[in-house]
Amino acid sequence: MELVVEANPQRVFANAPTYHINSISVKSDHEMYLSADDLRINLWHLEITDRSFNIMDMRPSDMEEQMEVIIAVEFHLWLCNVFMYSSSKDAVCLCDMRSLALWDRHSKIFEEPDDPSSRSSFSKIISSISDVKFSHSGWYTIT
Numbered sequence: 001m002e003l004v005v006e007a008n009p010q011r012v013f014a015n016a017p018t019y020h021i022n023s024i025s026v027k028s029d030h031e032m033y034l035s036a037d038d039l040r041i042n043l044w045h046l047e048i049t050d051r052s053f054n055i056m057d058m059r060p061s062d063m064e065e066q067m068e069v070i071i072a073v074e075f076h077l078w079l080c081n082v083f084m085y086s087s088s089k090d091a092v093c094l095c096d097m098r099s100l101a102l103w104d105r106h107s108k109i110f111e112e113p114d115d116p117s118s119r120s121s122f123s124k125i126i127s128s129i130s131d132v133k134f135s136h137s138g139w140y141t142i143t
Contacts, residue, residue, distance in 0.1 A: 010092055011046075012049065013052070014050045015050065015051055019035050019038045019040075020037060020038070022121055023035070023073045023085075023131075024073075028079075028080045029080050030046075031046055032045050032046065034073075034083060038074065039057065039070065039140075040059065041054075041056040042054055042055065043097075045098050051108055056085075056095075067089070069088055071085075071086045071087060071130060071132075072129070072130070072131045073085040073132075074133055076138060081096055082094065082097070083095055084141060086131050087129075088128060089111070090112065091110065093110075094107050094109075110141070131143070
């Protein structure tokens with residue numbers, strides 16, 4: 001007899017993002033979660049399935065001006081108002097939701113200065129940050 005694995009949706013959330021979701025992170029209270037696509041970070045409540053709250057929008061008025069995309073997002077393990085995200089500009093941004101409802105800037109950014117003379121298209125691909133995590137203690141970030 002062949003083993004068949006089947007996934008059944010437990011809940012369907014309306015107003016899904018326009019782009020592919022890159023990352024999902026559950027808040028420490030287990031009532032909310034963040035989803036990140038290329039240009040937006042949305043905050044969802046597990047009991048409210050018909051809407052989300054947009055807390056970051058990197059979409060420019062003219063898409064020709066788009067210079068960076070969101071790669072990953074992660075809630076802090078026990079500080080439920082803190083999250084971080086990484087972008088295609090090799091930066092990790094730490095954000096505190098207590099200060100603003102819509103994030104158009106970060107609280108703290110971690111990045112290394114870029115030397116254009118030593119960057120090629122290949123080095124940009126292999127040096128990009130593909131994921132961000134908080135350590136189990138919550139005091140360190142891992143990229």
